[in-house]
Amino acid sequence: MATSATMGVMNPLLGKLANLLGEEYMMLTGVRKQASFLKDELSIMKALLDKMELMDELDPSAKNWRDHIREMSYDMENCIDDFIHDIEGASAKKGFVRKMAQRLRRLGRRHQIANRIEELKVLAMEASARRERYNIDACINSSPGPVAVDPRIPALYKEAAGLVGIDAPREELVSLLMDSGKKLKVLSIVGFGGLGKTTLAKQVYDKVGGQFDCKAFFSVSQRPEVKSLLNGLQLKLGMRDYSHAYELQDVIDRLREHLKHKRYLIILDDLWDQSAWSTISCAFPDDANGSRVVVTTRLDDVATIACLSDRTCIYSMKPLKEEDSRRLFFSRVSWPENVCLPQFKEISAQILKKCGGLPLAIITIASLLASHEERPLSEWESIKNSLGAKSATKPTLKEMRGILHLPVYLRPCFLYLGMYPEDCLIRRDDLVRQWIAEGFICSSHGADLDDVAKSYFNELVNRSMIQPIVTEEGEVFSCMVHDMMLDLILSKSKEDNFLSVAYNYEDIVRSCNSEYKVRRLSLQSCVGGSKSEALATSMAHVRSYALWPKSQYTPPLSQFKYLRVLAFESPHGLETTVDLTAVGHLFLLRYLNVSASTAVIALPAEIQGLVHLLTLVIDCKRVQSFPLDISCLANLLHLVLPYGVGLPEGIKKMKSIRTLKCWDMSESSLEDIKGLGELTNLKKLHLSTWSKRFTLEQEDALVSSLRTLRGLKEIGWTQGCSAPDNKIVELIRGGTLCTQMED
Template identity: 35%
Template structure:
């Protein structure tokens, strides 16, 4: 994996030579020599990656090349930092200062010259030892680079789409529905990679299961679990679905008190709790007393790789379900579907494919992984496929299946191009239980330098294609999607993570400080601190490029880089302090001149210093959900900033959400012409000038505006016409009675996918009808006199539509064949609405319907029975007349919703939820019985 740092260094050397930096005489020649030698090594390194694990001598040579690349990169960056530092201190115009500045820069040039000569000498020695004896040549190093676009949208790829899952899914469902009042435990036991979690998730997500078990939660345990964190997670999930915020005291509760809270929440309800990835018997022993045996038919599902854990958890009541390997027929079906995109295997490849499949041993994850590696290969060249089989076949025969699988998955890793290897290795930095945010990951990759520019694409778009390719190769899984179908979070499968983490450690890619007694490398370049800073070993050599912290529990709120390491952090590119117990902006940060990514998300930081202008390389500044409300005027001097994210929510009660709060800035924001994301900027002061400034930000992909006034509409429209790259636009008026005047947009941004408008509309903006890519529309406080459906019903990609106080008419008519791709519809406080008509063929794909606080709607929507794909209907604070008609026992219109798995009627009463189930069970479930709703609250409450 030395190819990655070598490739990044070659790009940096090219830039250094092109910029004609005034180096010492002869240093440029040395740099060209180093560059030439590394380019010759690069061809070898590409193939050596696949052989590295087999030969320790080759492994050692690769390690030395990697260290040379790192050291050369450090020398260049240290030189640049010294020049910047001396320039800032030498800006005084006096002759004396100029002489001192010239002398200091000359000293810096001499130092880098000496360092580069030393590196050149060491590289020449390594070059003499070039491993030609391995038969590695440029021809064999060629690698296919075609993308997997032919496999379709990666975001639709589900690991759950595996053959052979229907039978075990039915068997497990039968165990859940068994007429047994005791709290049974179902332990799914089997080797890693068999799909235990996938199977459990398929059962857990089944609408029939959700209907039977009103209270349900999924807890990822992991190998290094902490009991109190596990219990807090469970408490939080229970309160979330109940529809109430968890008490603040939960964060300080000890395990005994947390168990008591959980037991009280579950005591009176039938529940389903899943404990995923349990490694130790004491996990069940620690948790079981919080899960009451309340004689209501409750169930606990548990997944584990260890037989003793499964047997122990089921010792009293329950059953061990042993997940088997795929049969030969099932394995072949899965292999062909993943390798040949659903087509049959070409006859000339059948024998070699059977040989490859045999090595997978019926392990689904291994089959999916090797299929991803083979999917891009030339299907006409049988020798290439035979070479894949030969490269690991002999070594895998007769070995333990776990080792077999690891070697298969290692091949999948080795088949990746160098830019994807670094991206995948980077995921080892995140904790094993962590759902990784899509955009956070992309911005981190870019800051690390992993993303190679492509003509016609932004770096973010290239990084997104990397992510999709990893998904297509089944090396990542989608955890959560947005309502318009985009990926929100992802993670690695456990076993892929094991292999990637091992490679990361062996190659000194990253150091994970999650235990106090781990073995640390000699030099630390990327550091991930998990849980506590006490795990950091201070007697190590730090050459930090990246520092990320996760779930810190340290009581010390005064974070300092010196607390991490006394030296070796000047070259930091990434500083991610999200969720840290941080109250003030760390003073040392402004001296990290090379910093590209800075996150203070979910901290208590209140202000940003003017000296932030020093961070001239900064590309991402993430202050979401911090206490920052105003940015200094100097922020506009950050010319490379691409993502400026500053907003937070404030919740008055669970029934009422304030709008997002953004930030104020009095500087000419138009200077920041690299900005792609700007949200949320408050424009109530000096707003017209600010609207004009926004028009200069032609690279914007996402724009969020708060506190807009009517008189500034024309200026904003003029600016929006210049934002041809805009994907998301959010505008909120200064109050709900203020008119948003955005009608005069003659050339709207045609790539727009998301539109949020909160404020009065005198008429519906006509230009919205032309937005063929629009996927999500939220309208709030519009109070239109004309039917808004007419203007939205033909949008071909609209998936999510929500209205709050949008229409003053008394009828909404959804016509046949309209809203063809709508998945989510939410209607809130349409006070005059008396009837809804849904013609057959309207909204054919609708899955979720929310109707709330429409007090005049007393009739069940006519035609709701035609919505055959509906998974849930939620009524909030709706008239009793309508609800009575839907009750399962005697409701005249109950037949209209019998096909819908989940139907709720919910009221907010005296600070709590009063929930009625309108399905065939007809149960009344109150807040006091700790009912949790299966779906989130309407998002309009938060927009």
């Protein structure tokens, strides 16, 4: 099955064409006629694309046509966005003289727009003519129903852990680790991705960790920056973080001093680089206290150098035995092994043989078979064939591609995970809001978009495409992506021109010089700003932009005219000013998330032009400027205010707000604290007093507002400068609300 993300642009485009046919644009007769033609033509193309998605392979000409339609759809949507912005901007202007001037210019503007849409019509007709060369019938997918997290998933991962780590493997490692030797010992667990190295190491860590003075389990990335890695290790060991004030040698010395004379256990999970180990190992003193270090890696040469070529300290992971593979497979398919239907016995054995004992492959394929009840034998055959022509004992990335039998609606959501770095903890709420901002989520029968998006997230969990992080209460609020799955995502994203990831300047140049325009960009490592400035104009069509701490580069945002999603995370220790004032002109922006602990963030004085903004998160301790007109954002749903900033002036106008976090309620006026009580759609509220104490008047006003917010499902208070008044505590802990109190 050709897992493509074409629907990620086609569905939003069809929605906007439908809007142009609404009553609001009744006066634009010519435009409406052209829009109607485009909508009808593209709907036919969409049906054809849906059918193509069901094919295991596409011939080159069909694939080329699909790619052409994808890029054409992106450009069409941009054109329509320009048109709608132009019309809405003109109608929003006030004053008699301005209105008269607008009327005089209206005919000229309509003529220009009509010409542009006529050009789009010609492109669609040309694409339709080419379509006739491909003999594929139209087939329209039905929309999915709501999905809840499968309650078996957390238990399944525990079961997988048991199958990979029980008995001999775990006990053998424990025996090697806990021998009587006093010198520092390094053990390596080596094996290809998906075999369960991390699971086995974690089981050993949990079993023997209590016998050491200090311990840490730390995940390394494929491209580690050694100083950042060691800074993270300091935090894991409970050391105070002064990372921005020390050179690499200083960090190593601090770690050695902290570990000196202690018996320590450190797990370094997923190490890829020999030179990184050579530097990291300098931080581990050998005081003959019986300290131990465990390294998990896919690379034999890394395992060897870590163990100083002592092969007795290398544990090679082995695939699951046939019996354990069957047990894992049928536990996910939900068939007791001893009642497997006769007609499925042979095909299930063939599938398991192709999986080669790889837990990740077994869980993923079994999840696929379990996701729909009573799949016919023919579908089992199709899935078996998609794993490759030869029986594999070690499924490769290419052979794993065929297992992604995802519904059309899930594919762009799945590929979007590639925007996040390796080993990143992905918050569910951030992810689903980004999906919504991109237009991936379609509501049916009046369903709330947020609920639909969470349903999509849950379905990815159920299909084992993402690894859920389960809380003590059994809830899933975040996830991670397995390295093998991320490799697959990035490979497919490149093939479909869905997103680009840049680790250096050369990666950006390569993206700019590619056949297609860059649509989504994730900067994940250091990128020199001086060189990148010249490339900004090549990024004008970017729709999602993510800048992670290692990128250390802020682009000229004014160039990103069609940006929907901007996620910016400043490097810890960076104390310069980051200028984000240009975001006020990004008229399509729907999601803005800025996180900075030490950098000074400069925001625009006004953002009322961001009429489509749904999520605004400014999680910063230092802001140079902050917009005063937030309350004008009528469509805003989620708001996190920075430290030192009170409730927005006129907050009572923000009737759409569902989630609100204010770190400094003491900076809020009495009127706005009272206005909080008028936000009848508010579901989640988190408050604090960061800079100064509440006055009695403010406390009374807050108590009054909280009593009126009957729709709240969750309320929290983080103690800052002062603890909340007893009356507030009583309300927060009153039993009718889902509450949270933090010290």
